[in-house]
Amino acid sequence: MKWLSDDRLNHLRSIVGNPDFSSTKYTFVKELGSGGMGTVYLAEDTELDRLVAIKVLNTPDITEDLRNRMVREAQIIARLEHPGIVPVHDVGILSDGRIFYAMKFVRGSRLDEYAAQGASLRDRLRKFQAVCDAVAFAHAHGVIHRDLKPQNIMIGSFGEVLVLDWGVAKIRDTPREIEGTVIGTRDYMSPEQARGEIDQLDERSDIYSLGAVLHFLLKDQSGVSKAAKAICAKAMASAKESRYSSASDLSADVARLLDAEPVSAYRESAFERVSRWVGKNRFLVLLVLAYLIMRIIFIFTSRR
Numbered sequence: 001m002k003w004l005s006d007d008r009l010n011h012l013r014s015i016v017g018n019p020d021f022s023s024t025k026y027t028f029v030k031e032l033g034s035g036g037m038g039t040v041y042l043a044e045d046t047e048l049d050r051l052v053a054i055k056v057l058n059t060p061d062i063t064e065d066l067r068n069r070m071v072r073e074a075q076i077i078a079r080l081e082h083p084g085i086v087p088v089h090d091v092g093i094l095s096d097g098r099i100f101y102a103m104k105f106v107r108g109s110r111l112d113e114y115a116a117q118g119a120s121l122r123d124r125l126r127k128f129q130a131v132c133d134a135v136a137f138a139h140a141h142g143v144i145h146r147d148l149k150p151q152n153i154m155i156g157s158f159g160e161v162l163v164l165d166w167g168v169a170k171i172r173d174t175p176r177e178i179e180g181t182v183i184g185t186r187d188y189m190s191p192e193q194a195r196g197e198i199d200q201l202d203e204r205s206d207i208y209s210l211g212a213v214l215h216f217l218l219k220d221q222s223g224v225s226k227a228a229k230a231i232c233a234k235a236m237a238s239a240k241e242s243r244y245s246s247a248s249d250l251s252a253d254v255a256r257l258l259d260a261e262p263v264s265a266y267r268e269s270a271f272e273r274v275s276r277w278v279g280k281n282r283f284l285v286l287l288v289l290a291y292l293i294m295r296i297i298f299i300f301t302s303r304r
Contacts (some may be wrong), residue, residue, distance in 0.1 A: 018031075018041075019039075019041065019054075019056045019094055019096075019098070019100070020094060020095050020096060021043060021054075021094070022095065023094065023095045024092060024094070024100075025045060025046050025047045026043040026044065026045060026046065026052065026054060026102065027043060027044045027046060028041060028043055029041070029042040029043055029044060029051070030042050032053060034058070038055045038056055038057050038058055038070070038167065039055070039056055039058055040053050040054065040055050040056075041053070041054045041055075041056065042054075042105060043102070045089075045102070050105075051105045052089060052102045052103065052104065052105050053086075053102070053103050053104065053105045053106070054100050054101070054102045054103075055070075055073075055100060055101055055103070056094065056098055056099075056100045057070050057098045057099050057100070067099050069167070070099035070100075070101070071091065071099060073101070073166055073167045073169070074088050074091045074101035076143055076166050076169050076171065077101075077103065077166050079141060079143075080137065080138055080141060080143060080166075082134055082137045082138075083134075083160065084130055084131070084133055084134025084137070084160075084161055084162055084163055085134055085137070085138070085162065085163055085166075086103050086104050086106060086154075086162050086163075086164055087103060087104050088101055088102070088103045089102045089103060089104065090102040106154045106156050106162055106164075107156060107157045108154050108155045108156040108157050108160075109154070109155055110150060110151050110153065110154060110155075111127065111131075111150040111151075111153035111154070111155060111213070111217075112150035112151060112216070114127070114155040115150070115216070115217055115220075121218070121221045121223075121224070122258065124217040124218075124221075125217070125254055125257065125258055126258070127155060127161050127217075128210075128213065128214055128217060128254060129251045129254050129255065130160075130161035131148075131153055131161055131163060131210065131213065132210060132247045132248070132250055132251035132254070133247075133248075133251060134161070134162070134163045135148065135163065135206055135210065135247040136246060136247035136248045136251065138163075138169075139203045139206070139246065139247060142171055142172040143166070143169050143170070143171055143172075144169060144170045144171075144172070144201060144202065144203060144205065144206055145163065145166060145169050145206050145209070146168045146169060146170055146183050146184055146193070146201065146205065146206070146209075147165060147167075147168050147183070147184050147185055147188075147189075147209075148163070148188060148206055148209035148210060148212075148213060149185050149187075149188040149209065149212070149213065150213060150216055150217075152164045152165040153213070168183045168184070170201060172202075181196055181198055182194065182196045183198075184209070187212065188209045188212040188213065189205075189208075189209065190204075190205040190208035190209065190240065191208075191238055192205060192240065193205055200240075202240070203246065203247070204240040204241075204243045204244075204245070205240065206247065207235050207240075207243045207244050207246075207247060207250060208235060208236055208237075208240070208243060210235055210247060210250060211231075211232050211233075211234070211235025211236035211243070211250075212236060214231065214232050214235065214254075215232045215236065218232065225257070226266060227257055227262075227263045227265070227266040227268075228257055230263065230265040230266035231250070231253050231254065231257065231263060231265045231266075233265070234253075234264075234265040235250055249264075253265055
């Protein structure tokens with residue numbers, strides 16, 4: 001009897017588990033990652049000679065509901081034409097009946113991986129602003145993401161920021177979902193999400209998640225200002241009425257923070273205002289101090 005090595009067995013298992021793309025224009029390359037509803041694979045588009053990412057429904061037991069959810073997710077992404085949202089190229093059905101859709105393959109790293117590589121606080125805030133811009137665009141088109149977290153945000157090889165995984169997104173004015181269903185990721189979901197209050201979810205639920213993402217980006221940084229902490233606190237307020245009213249407002253406060261301007265989430269003391277002004281105009285302050293020192297030296301030497 002001939003025994004197979006562990007490596008050979010693992011290889012065979014991976015082949016058995018790979019989707020059959022033979023009825024499509026795509027060829028399998030490798031698995032990229034798996035989630036609750038689907039698995040994402042790297043594949044080659046043989047007609048256009050390019051790599052794409054393909055999301056395939058996990059279960060072989062195709063129900064009408066699952067089929068509709070996959071198609072709906074593809075349609076949601078397709079309608080959001082924005083530089084910060086991965087575009088969908090194609091949608092179809094595999095030979096086993098499973099729904100798939102092909103999208104742009106993004107080379108880069110997830111936001112949590114990017115932060116672990118030592119990105120500066122200023123760069124983290126710039127990337128966060130780009131996330132807010134993409135989410136604000138989705139909100140303007142009636143789409144609420146509902147699962148914003150660092151693992152669903154990609155930083156491309158050219159520094160571009162892309163929001164991924166719209167599989168549990170909610171479109172305003174669509175049929176009601178089952179109340180009590182918890183959708184999202186524990187550490188990043190809003191209180192109303194955690195309580196399963198589906199009818200209470202709106203754009204401010206995403207604002208809470210954005211605040212949690214910002215908190216993640218700040219937590220390992222030293223010298224984080226009170227203003228930055230206040231922005232997080234306002235975005236993550238328990239009562240959604242106390243949060244920022246839009247992702248654009250949150251982004252605007254981060255912009256003011258970066259420009260050393262007062263932010264709406266924090267009321268400064270007089271001393272803090274002076275300190276912030278000095279920090280922002282450091283060169284001017286040093287120039288004035290140098291002039292005063294030269295004047296003092298001149299006055300002192302002229303008297304001798």
